[in-house]
Amino acid sequence: MSANDLIAQLLDPDSFQSWDRPPIEPAVAPRYRQELVAAARRAGTDESVLTGEGLLRGRRVAVIACEFAFLAGSIGVAAAERIVSAVERATELGLPLIASPTSGGTRMQEGTVAFVQMVKIAGAVAVHKAAGHPYLVYLRNPTMGGVFASWGSLGHITFAEPGALIGFLGPRVYEALYGKPFPPGVQTAENLYRNGVIDGVVTVEVFRRIAHRALSVASGVVLPVSAEPGWAAPVRNPSKATNPAATAWDSVLSTRRPGRPGIRDLLRHVTQRVPLSGTGQGESDRTVVHALARFGGQPCVVFGHDRSGQEGEHTMGPAALREARRAMALARELRLPLVLVIDTVGAALSKEAEERGLAPEIARCLADLVTLDTPTVSILLGQGTGGGALALLPADRVLAAEHGWLAPLPPEGASAIVFRDTEHAPELAAAQGIRAVDLQADGVVDRIVDEHPDAADEPVAFARRMVLAVTDELAALRAQPTADLRALRQARYRRIGLAGIG
Numbered sequence: 001m002s003a004n005d006l007i008a009q010l011l012d013p014d015s016f017q018s019w020d021r022p023p024i025e026p027a028v029a030p031r032y033r034q035e036l037v038a039a040a041r042r043a044g045t046d047e048s049v050l051t052g053e054g055l056l057r058g059r060r061v062a063v064i065a066c067e068f069a070f071l072a073g074s075i076g077v078a079a080a081e082r083i084v085s086a087v088e089r090a091t092e093l094g095l096p097l098i099a100s101p102t103s104g105g106t107r108m109q110e111g112t113v114a115f116v117q118m119v120k121i122a123g124a125v126a127v128h129k130a131a132g133h134p135y136l137v138y139l140r141n142p143t144m145g146g147v148f149a150s151w152g153s154l155g156h157i158t159f160a161e162p163g164a165l166i167g168f169l170g171p172r173v174y175e176a177l178y179g180k181p182f183p184p185g186v187q188t189a190e191n192l193y194r195n196g197v198i199d200g201v202v203t204v205e206v207f208r209r210i211a212h213r214a215l216s217v218a219s220g221v222v223l224p225v226s227a228e229p230g231w232a233a234p235v236r237n238p239s240k241a242t243n244p245a246a247t248a249w250d251s252v253l254s255t256r257r258p259g260r261p262g263i264r265d266l267l268r269h270v271t272q273r274v275p276l277s278g279t280g281q282g283e284s285d286r287t288v289v290h291a292l293a294r295f296g297g298q299p300c301v302v303f304g305h306d307r308s309g310q311e312g313e314h315t316m317g318p319a320a321l322r323e324a325r326r327a328m329a330l331a332r333e334l335r336l337p338l339v340l341v342i343d344t345v346g347a348a349l350s351k352e353a354e355e356r357g358l359a360p361e362i363a364r365c366l367a368d369l370v371t372l373d374t375p376t377v378s379i380l381l382g383q384g385t386g387g388g389a390l391a392l393l394p395a396d397r398v399l400a401a402e403h404g405w406l407a408p409l410p411p412e413g414a415s416a417i418v419f420r421d422t423e424h425a426p427e428l429a430a431a432q433g434i435r436a437v438d439l440q441a442d443g444v445v446d447r448i449v450d451e452h453p454d455a456a457d458e459p460v461a462f463a464r465r466m467v468l469a470v471t472d473e474l475a476a477l478r479a480q481p482t483a484d485l486r487a488l489r490q491a492r493y494r495r496i497g498l499a500g501i502g
Contacts, residue, residue, distance in 0.1 A: 001140055001161070001204070002043075003050045003065040006100050009204040010138075010211075011054035011063065018052040019062075019086055023078035032109045035071065043069035048079045048103070051086035053095065057212045062090035064099045066140070066147075073103035075147055076110040080117030083151070087124040096134040096215050097125075101152045104170070105145020118150035125154045132335050134218040138207050139166055139189065139198070156330060157214055157276060157292075158198045159207050160189035166198075196278020196285075196319070213272040214292055216299075218334045222478070223297040246403070248435045249426035252411055254403040255343075255382040259456040262307035262381065263289050263341045265463045270295050270302075279326050283319035287344075290327045295339065296471030298478070303327035304341025304392065307382060316388045317348040321361035324392065328368045337375040337474050340392040346410065347388035358387075365391035370493060375477035375485055377470055380404035380436065380445065396489050397473045398444060400436035401466065402451040406444065407434040443496055447473070 007016050023046055028036075040046050048070040053062050064086050066073040075083075090097045106115045129135050137155030139148070141164035149168050152158075160166060167187030174182040185191055189201045202210065216223075246254075254260070267273055267289070274292040278284035287310050290303040303324050305316060324340075331338040347358055369376065369392075378395035384406035393406070407414065411425035411434075418428060439445040449469050455462040477485065 003067040006065045007063060010208055011056055015055035016052055019089060020051055023047045024081055026077050039070045043067050045070055047082060048073045049082055051082055059215055060095060062095040062097045066102045068102045074107035075103060075117060076107035076114040077117060080121055083121050084124045087128050091128045091131055091133060097128060098136045098211060099151060100138040100140055101143045101147045102140035103143055103147040105147055115146060118146045122150045125151050129333050134215055136211055136214060139164055141165055144170055159200045159202050160198050162201050164189040166192055196283045199276045210274055214274045216272050217292040217294060220299055220335060248429035251403040251405050251435050252429055254454050257456040260382055261455055261459040261463050262343055263304040265459055266467055269463050269467045279322045283322055285317055285320035285323060287316045288320040288323055290323060295467055295474060298471055298474040300337040300339050301327050301331040302339045305344040307343050310345055315345055315348045317353045318356040318358045318361045321365050321391055324365055325368055328372055331374050332372060335374060339470060340378045340395060342380050342384045342389045342392050343382040344385055344388045345383055346385035362387040362391045366394060369394040370490060373482050373486060377473050380406060385410050394493055396477055396485050397446050399447045399449060399469055400445040401449055401455060402436055404436045405434040406439060407432055
């Protein structure tokens, strides 16, 4: 796929306007000069990258696209200068930026000075993102070396062409250095997706739709959304539980019912959803879900536990919490609210979890959330066991399903510690005040969303009520200054447990 092919498929017809000027001409050897002339004739471009702006479904965007036919899309001084100039111009204009690399990496003919160009490209992208502007990446076949290790890996979201060869070390280099072929199937888009390095593998046509959704959410603009038939208007006053006589143990059993709706059920009732995957650093945990989305027109980043992905001893590990921190960073960089969904049987209890830093990741999540400079809403949707649940709790507003609960251990585990058996689990559940109504009385939960009488009996209606409640809370939070939100959040958690103490 040439750069012009990519631009034609990505942007609206006839909307592209080039930003390119004649490339700078550093002093080079005559032989290399001849290579540049031949490359330009062969590729039909004057360098290995094209830049400009256009419309993506009517939205103005900046684009950087590599041309592999020009010396394998390699990046030298002239190409790097063109890229940096485009990034800086996009930042100055406040435009979202879509980059589509395909490259063998650093241009060997220019040596170390070309290699170091990746620093200034990465720096320009970092400034663009720090200004709050979206940076989306679509990796094409192939993307290798320093290009993948710099501006190809800095996207807020990163997708790749199906079957694309993507990696840092060139297979031919590996074989030349070590005398054996590089293991097959490692440097493929599909393998990197499975391992949490990129968010997905899609064609350009699909990426165009994904980019449209992502940029709509990242714009931060609230869109009016007409309620679907059967939806009630959101109520700002906190609702009361419809069955206050239900015991804590009743709630525990309710959240363990197989048909209880989870985060995926909530996401079926949001709009412009863009699923994301992994940490971007080679880790992925299938017990969690995160995405960009709109709740009733309110743009946000969503992250939470996936009850359908937890089974037996397969529960959330350190990678899940690192994914949570990626979601927090995404919300901070794009200046979007963050919605967190708690629904976990507990963090993984294993040798691997301990060695890979489960406890420190819980601590970092807590610290990041308490100090995050963006509105946050946490939903206690079902089971809320242990540090894995606590890590997603500290928000500006905490909503709870009527049968949602929060405890340091599952009641059976607490019973085993106190009574050395599991038979006292119902008693411990009541004594620890784990029910949503008790948590509301203690100031942990702000609002309870009713179940009639159990979410598993009305999964669609309940999911809609919860989405509407979140929509209402997001609208209220967006009206408050960010600095005030952060101060109130810290004060809120400073006071918990001190009511009635002199």
